[in-house]
Amino acid sequence: MLEAMRNAFRLPDLRRRLLYTLGILVIYRLVAHIPAPGVNQEVLKQVFSANPLLGMLDLFSGGALANFSIMAMGVYPYITASIIMQLLVPIIPQLEELAKEGERGQQKINLYTNILTVPLAALQAWGQSTLLARAGVLPNFGFSGPNLLPTIATIVALTAGTVFAMWLGELITQEGVGNGISLIIFGGIVARVPTRLGQMIQAGNYTGVAAFFIITIVTVAAIVFVQEGQRRIPVQYAKRVRGRRVYGGQATYIPLRVNAAGMIPIIFAQSLLLFPATVASYLVQVENEFISNLALTIQNVLDPQGWFYWFVYFWLVVGFTYFYTDVIFRQQNLAETLQRQGGFIPGIRPGQRTEEYLNKVMSRITFVGAIFLATVAILPFFVRDVTETSVMLITSAGLLIVVGVVLDTMKQIEAQLLMRHYEGFIR
Numbered sequence: 435m436l437e438a439m440r441n442a443f444r445l446p447d448l449r450r451r452l453l454y455t456l457g458i459l460v461i462y463r464l465v466a467h468i469p470a471p472g473v474n475q476e477v478l479k480q481v482f483s484a485n486p487l488l489g490m491l492d493l494f495s496g497g498a499l500a501n502f503s504i505m506a507m508g509v510y511p512y513i514t515a516s517i518i519m520q521l522l523v524p525i526i527p528q529l530e531e532l533a534k535e536g537e538r539g540q541q542k543i544n545l546y547t548n549i550l551t552v553p554l555a556a557l558q559a560w561g562q563s564t565l566l567a568r569a570g571v572l573p574n575f576g577f578s579g580p581n582l583l584p585t586i587a588t589i590v591a592l593t594a595g596t597v598f599a600m601w602l603g604e605l606i607t608q609e610g611v612g613n614g615i616s617l618i619i620f621g622g623i624v625a626r627v628p629t630r631l632g633q634m635i636q637a638g639n640y641t642g643v644a645a646f647f648i649i650t651i652v653t654v655a656a657i658v659f660v661q662e663g664q665r666r667i668p669v670q671y672a673k674r675v676r677g678r679r680v681y682g683g684q685a686t687y688i689p690l691r692v693n694a695a696g697m698i699p700i701i702f703a704q705s706l707l708l709f710p711a712t713v714a715s716y717l718v719q720v721e722n723e724f725i726s727n728l729a730l731t732i733q734n735v736l737d738p739q740g741w742f743y744w745f746v747y748f749w750l751v752v753g754f755t756y757f758y759t760d761v762i763f764r765q766q767n768l769a770e771t772l773q774r775q776g777g778f779i780p781g782i783r784p785g786q787r788t789e790e791y792l793n794k795v796m797s798r799i800t801f802v803g804a805i806f807l808a809t810v811a812i813l814p815f816f817v818r819d820v821t822e823t824s825v826m827l828i829t830s831a832g833l834l835i836v837v838g839v840v841l842d843t844m845k846q847i848e849a850q851l852l853m854r855h856y857e858g859f860i861r
Contacts, residue, residue: 441851448611448850455610458602459621465598466498466505466622470588472574473502481569498622499562502571504595506562508622509603509615511555511596512547517698519547523765533765551600552593559592611850612843620839623832649817650833653810657837660806663692665799667792671777690796693803694762697834699754700811703747711736744815748808755804756797763796810834 443449469475482500498505523529523543532539563585567575574584603614610617635643666687710732717729736743769789778784782791810833 442847445850448847451609451611452847455606455612455617458606458610458614459617462505462599462602462618463621463625465595466503467501468505469501469503470506470591472572472584472588474571474573475501477570478502478566481566481571498595502566504591505599507555507558507592507596509596509599509618511558512551512600512615513701514558515547515550515554518550519543520765521761524761530765534767548600552597555593555596556589559589563588563592611846612839616835616839616842619835623836646817649813653813653833654837656806657810657834658841660693660803661691661834661838661841663802664689665692665795666690667795668780669772669777670780671775688768688792690792690799691803692799693755693807694796694800695755695758695803695807696838697807698758699751699804699807700834702754702758703750703811706750707736707743707747741815744812748812751808751811752804755807756800759796759800759803763793768792807834 442452478501498508519529523533529543529546532542563572563575566572572588574581575588576582577585599618600615603618606612606614606617608614631643666689669686669688671684671686714729714732714736717725734740738744769785769792772778772788773784779788779791782788
């Protein structure tokens with residue numbers, strides 16, 4: 435691997451791309467430390483430690499939400515917009531037609547995603563600021579009197595921060611190496627590891643640190659194994675004779691990934707579990723006794739320290755894995771594409787039978803991916819009994835992101851090296 439990295443830096447074009455990517459990530463991390471005006475940092479720390487939903491959002495902001503910087507939302511609104519567009523494609527016929535147009539159609543869908551990100555970012559900026567203002571973090575936030583201009587400035591600054599992060603990600607994708615948005619999230623996750631490690635060492639939890647390293651190494655190895663796992667469906671293309679030339683006749687395969695959903699099911703499950711508990715935390719203090727008691731009951735039932743929370747979390751991840759995989763798989767429409775290109779699976783009739791066969795195979799391998807993903811998701815529940823702490827160096831979703839981004843970036847560098855007849859990372 436070291437030899438491959440040295441070879442990469444010997445190539446002027448690849449070296450420029452790697453240094454360009456690193457420079458953009460440094461710029462993002464520097465901007466992420468610029469705080470928004472009027473923030474009470476002491477109150478923010480108290481609110482942040484007591485609200486688990488903010489911890490999940492902080493994952494995608496790269497730690498910028500912890501000090502409520504202008505990058506507090508990171509690229510989370512863009513991820514939300516991307517998920518919404520993916521779910522809308524099979525529902526709206528016009529978007530479905532665009533998805534079938536290849537690269538040109540995908541560019542239009544990406545444009546719609548970018549446009550949708552702006553109002554989502556503004557809405558999220560208003561929502562986060564309102565919640566923090568009620569907690570005393572933003573004492574000058576409000577749409578009345580002298581607070582109007584500071585409020586508008588806060589929302590605009592946070593929205594602009596998200597757009598700036600998206601722009602930096604696109605620069606990496608176009609001029610650097612790897613997927614820009616993923617690398618920005620990756621940089622934020624990795625940047626927080628030294629801080630968490632220092633907190634554990636300062637607390638004298640050396641056993642926990644050692645256990646975390648062992649568990650992390652084993653988990654990363656398992657994630658790599660499952661992420662790279664695939665079921666290869668053989669495909670044969672019929673021979674076609676045009677004049678004196680014969681086309682087709684070659685054999686290939688369709689790679690069906692064991693975990694085609696990535697870490698999206700974990701995000702869905704976390705959001706669904708944390709949202710009711712977060713809303714309940716603001717209703718506990720109301721004067722109505724029934725609402726107050728109901729909110730307190732919801733808080734107790736969905737307490738992350740209890741086994742019921744992790745039991746529901748496990749099965750929600752399994753369910754969302756099947757749901758999201760099915761949505762993505764149906765968008766690909768492999769059976770129709772094969773039939774249109776003259777391809778067929780040996781022993782399976784083209785058309786409806788092929789679609790049923792592929793759905794059946796995908797359902798079986800998704801079961802393995804869903805159980806694995808759910809196990810990774812509830813890993814902190816088991817880790818806390820071993821290490822006597824529930825704080826992990828990298829969260830479950832964070833581990834999946836980090837491993838996925840590293841693998842994707844390595845494959846791109848590998849391809850660049852192989853094009854120039856150099857030996858790559860993967861052997």
